[in-house]
Each structure stands twice: as C-alpha cells, then as structure tokens.
Amino acid sequence: MQDVSISSLALAPAPPAASPPGEKPALAAVALGLLTLLAAAADADVARARLSLYCALALLSGGALGWAWLAFGKREAGWHPHDLWRRPSTSRGAVAWATGVALTGFYVVVYWFPWLLTNLIRALDPFSQWARHRAADQWFLYGTFYTMAVLVMGGRALWKYRFSRYHLARTASVMFFQLGFGFLLPGLLLALQRPEFYFTYFWPLKYDYLFPGTVSQLLHNGGLGVFMVFWGAAMSFLATPVLTYFFGKRWYCAWVCGCGGLAETAGDAYRHLSDKSRQAWRWEVRLVYPILGLITLLTVLLWLGASGAVPALGVVTGPLGQFYGFAIGSVFSGIVGVGFYPLLGSRVWCRFGCPMAAYLGLLQKHFSRFRISTNGGQCISCGNCSNACEMGIDVKQYAQRGEPIVRAACVGCGLCATACPRGVLNLENGPREGRLTGSAFIHADSLRIL
Structure with a gap:
C-alpha cells in the first residue's frame, strides 16, 4: 500500500523547534565558550588562563555572530516576531531563569567578591598595560566584557534591522560611543596620567561628577580637569535641555548612553517582556x-x-x-x-x-518637540507595537484612538513604528503647537453602508 501524506488542517503553524538545526553549531560554540571561560577563571596558571580567556571570547563572539547571521541574515529582511514568546530563552522559561541567575551572580561577584575573578583579571594584564599603562582590576575586566557584549550583540542588531537606516545608524552610534568614549578614551586618560573620565555620562546619572570632592580633584589637574568640570556642568544643565527640546530623550537614551546601548543590543531579545x-x-x-x-x-x-x-x-x-x-x-x-x-x-x-x-523624561514630556504621531484609522490592533516597546508603554491603546504618544518613559527607539505593518506610527520632531492633538478619525456613525 502506498503511503499518502496528509497536510495539516490546523489554522496555526506548529510551534517551532527551540533552535533550528542550522543554528545548533553556532549555539554549541557559545556554550563551549562559556565552559572555556569558566575554565580560565579556575586556572591559576596565568599563561594558560590567558589563552583560555582569549579562546573563550573568540568562541562566544564567533558563535553569537554566526547565530545572528543564520537567524536573521539568511532570511528576508523585514520585521519578524521570531517566535519570542515560544522560546524558553525569551519567554521566562528555564533557559531565561538560568541566564538571569548567571548574570546576577556575575554582578554580585564583580561588586563584592572580585577575588573570585583573580585569574581572569591577571589574564587581562597585558591588554590593560597596553590600553591604560596599569594592571587590570575587576572594573577593567567588567568594562571589557561589557564593551564586547555591546559590539557583538550590536552585530546581531545590524543583521536583524538591516532593512532600516534609522536602526542601523542608532545601533552603530551606541557601538561607537561605548567603544570609543566608554572604554578606549577613559583608558587613554589613565595612560596619560590623567583622571579617568567618561564624557558620555553626566549628572545625575554619573552623580559624583558634580560632587564638591570630584570637582575639586578635577580642578587640580590643570586645563583638562577644568574642561572636564565645564563639560559635565554644560552637558547636564545646558546641552541636555536643548537637545531634548529638539529631539526628545532619544538623542541620549537610544543613541549615546552605555546603559541604553547594552539594552538595545544585548537586551534586544527581551524587549517584549516589559510589563505594560x-x-x-x-x-x-x-x-x-x-x-x-x-x-x-x-x-x-x-x-x-x-x-x-x-x-x-x-x-x-x-x-x-x-x-x-x-x-x-x-x-x-x-x-x-x-x-x-x-x-x-x-x-x-x-x-x-x-x-x-x-530628568530627560520630564523635559521630553513638558518641553520637547518630540512625539510619536498615530493614525488611528489605519490601526488593525495587531499589538506588534506594544510587544516591541521595551519601556512598558501600551502603544496599541494610543494607536487605536489616534492619539499622539507623549510619554516621559519613551526613549524613541522607534521599534514600535518599525513593527507596525500599516505605517500607523511616526517619530516626529515637529512644532509644539498641536503636539497633543490626535489624528483625524472617521467614526463609525459617519459611515454609510450602501
């Protein structure tokens, strides 16, 4: 008897595998990199630990970038949900919990038990001597890992959002500022026997930059120290309000800030988990x-x-x-x-x-030109916009009513507009007049059915 294949009559497609077969070698490289990193942390031999550390970083970077190319680069460019709610790693499953515990544990160790990382820290000494002319410490180790996470996962974001010039530019911007201003420049200042200073962090985020003790210390470091004090004060109280007036808080939170840079790159796969x-x-x-x-x-x-x-x-x-x-x-x-x-x-x-x-949110909500306009007449209530919002804003509720989104929380990442299949949302820096006015909406009572 000849077998006859019967196609499924289900309306919805079957749930995807946890990881497609083609992606498994890349994920295996990531797993091997993590094991090699643990081996480096446990190895007291400096030379062997250094070799293990570099191998681990190569495996982690290569595996992550290879997976990104397989997951996003080989498919048609465009917005895809990628089944985030059906994967255990991005739907608060066992993998997500294990990842959260590992990340939390790493931060606890860095802050309060750095002696557990001694082997990794000593393995980075040559790199630290080259970059800063001083021995490595736990903060240099942390900065190295942090910067690599932004760069590698930034590569993933470039593959994923290659169809959007806005997101390509935004991702390249946070990668540039983290590498140049968040990692290399502070190290160069230390190498030149100058105070370590982060030009992309200002008060109140880098709160001690305007403390009396810090100001006094910087002023005793000559003209560069005076410029650092001036830079911190001018960026906090002059440039920040001006830039936020024209562009909203997105100029900083989505384009410059290192915290936002990590969220937009390494945290991109978890944006849908924000509580709405x-x-x-x-x-x-x-x-x-x-x-x-x-x-x-x-x-x-x-x-x-x-x-x-x-x-x-x-x-x-x-x-x-x-x-x-x-x-x-x-x-x-x-x-x-x-x-x-x-x-x-x-x-x-x-x-x-x-x-x-x-601080930026208060300026954005009450004094900025920035808003996200909506066209309620075209909204189909698919919910993609809300699902893409990492700041917990239920964008769909605004889009359905045709109301502009003027929220202090919005960082202007633009993913809600990118995810919309109907072009309902638009990021604007228009005049403040009519900023809160909704779009024209055709009410059901105005329609005639012939």
Whole structure:
C-alpha cells in the first residue's frame, strides 16, 4: 500500500523547534565558550588562563555572530516576531531563569567578591598595560566584557534591522560611543596620567561628577580637569535641555548612553517582556522620580556642607551617599538592571531607577518637540507595537484612538513604528503647537453602508 501524506488542517503553524538545526553549531560554540571561560577563571596558571580567556571570547563572539547571521541574515529582511514568546530563552522559561541567575551572580561577584575573578583579571594584564599603562582590576575586566557584549550583540542588531537606516545608524552610534568614549578614551586618560573620565555620562546619572570632592580633584589637574568640570556642568544643565527640546530623550537614551546601548543590543531579545500594566507604570512613577529627587538632594547637601555654611551636614551626607551608591548605583543599576533582562525586560533600570532617564523624561514630556504621531484609522490592533516597546508603554491603546504618544518613559527607539505593518506610527520632531492633538478619525456613525 502506498503511503499518502496528509497536510495539516490546523489554522496555526506548529510551534517551532527551540533552535533550528542550522543554528545548533553556532549555539554549541557559545556554550563551549562559556565552559572555556569558566575554565580560565579556575586556572591559576596565568599563561594558560590567558589563552583560555582569549579562546573563550573568540568562541562566544564567533558563535553569537554566526547565530545572528543564520537567524536573521539568511532570511528576508523585514520585521519578524521570531517566535519570542515560544522560546524558553525569551519567554521566562528555564533557559531565561538560568541566564538571569548567571548574570546576577556575575554582578554580585564583580561588586563584592572580585577575588573570585583573580585569574581572569591577571589574564587581562597585558591588554590593560597596553590600553591604560596599569594592571587590570575587576572594573577593567567588567568594562571589557561589557564593551564586547555591546559590539557583538550590536552585530546581531545590524543583521536583524538591516532593512532600516534609522536602526542601523542608532545601533552603530551606541557601538561607537561605548567603544570609543566608554572604554578606549577613559583608558587613554589613565595612560596619560590623567583622571579617568567618561564624557558620555553626566549628572545625575554619573552623580559624583558634580560632587564638591570630584570637582575639586578635577580642578587640580590643570586645563583638562577644568574642561572636564565645564563639560559635565554644560552637558547636564545646558546641552541636555536643548537637545531634548529638539529631539526628545532619544538623542541620549537610544543613541549615546552605555546603559541604553547594552539594552538595545544585548537586551534586544527581551524587549517584549516589559510589563505594560498600569500597576507597573505606577511603580515606575513611585521609584524613578524619588530617586532623581534623592540624588538632587544629596548633591545640594554636599555643596552646602562643602561651603562651610552647615558643618553638621557631614553626618547626613556620608550615610546618604553610601546608601545611594549601594542601593541605586550597585544593586539597582547592575544586579537588577542587567541581571533581570531575561525576566523583566531590557530597560528595568531605565524605567524604574535611572535618574538621568527621569530628568530627560520630564523635559521630553513638558518641553520637547518630540512625539510619536498615530493614525488611528489605519490601526488593525495587531499589538506588534506594544510587544516591541521595551519601556512598558501600551502603544496599541494610543494607536487605536489616534492619539499622539507623549510619554516621559519613551526613549524613541522607534521599534514600535518599525513593527507596525500599516505605517500607523511616526517619530516626529515637529512644532509644539498641536503636539497633543490626535489624528483625524472617521467614526463609525459617519459611515454609510450602501
């Protein structure tokens, strides 16, 4: 008897495999790279640990880029959901939990148990001597891993969004600023016996840059130190409001910031996990603005104490500064902000904790020209826009009503507009007049059915 194949009558396609067969060698290279990295961390022989570390980085980079090419480069360019909600690595499955635990554990070790990374740190000594003219430490190790993550996963983003000039430029921008201004330039300053300074971080994100002690230290380093103080103050209080007025907070959060750069590259696969509920928005408001107020208060108190007007302030500012550095600077921005990518989305820190995002958000909402316009008459309520939003904004609700999106949280990444199959959304820097006016909408009562 001859076998007759019967096609499925199911309306929906079968769930995809966890990883297509063609991608398995690339994923195996990533897994082997992680094992080699663990071997390097456990090897007390410096030469052997260095060789293992470089092999691990090569395997991780090559495997990740190879997987990105297989997953995105070989298929037709365009927006694809890529079954993110059906993969255990991107739908809070076992793989996601394991990844979250590993990331969280790494941050805990870097902050409080760096001696566990001694072998890896010593393995990077030659590179650190070349880049900074000094021995490596846990922060150089962390910066190296961080920069490689942005560059490698930035390559993935370039493959994935190669059909969009906006996203290609945005991805290239965060890769450039992280490599040049977040990694190489601070090392060069140290090599020249100058203070380590990050020109892409300003107050209130890099909160200590305008503290009296930091300002005094920089001013004692000659003309370059004076320029650093001027740069930090001008960018915080002059350039930031001006640029945000014209372009919204996207000029910084989606194009320059290192935290946003990691979220847009390494965290891109988790953007759909951001909580869109109203309760999450309430917690966002309850946390991010008090944190901005806290660092503003701390800065003012420190300057009052430094002026000598209120000598007793030292009793308050010391513990307050230590609390902020531990709870916000370490736990929130690092452990929760990055470690929880696979569980809560890629912008947890940006949404709930970043004082710079809060500052920019207030400027964007009340004083900026930026908005995302919508055309409610064309919305088909597919939900792609909300699914793509990493900041927890339910974009679909605005699009259905034809209302412009003027939200403090929006970082202007543009993925909602990219994901829309109907061209309903458009990022605009138009005049402030009519900024909150919705698009013309044809009501059902105005239609006649002949």
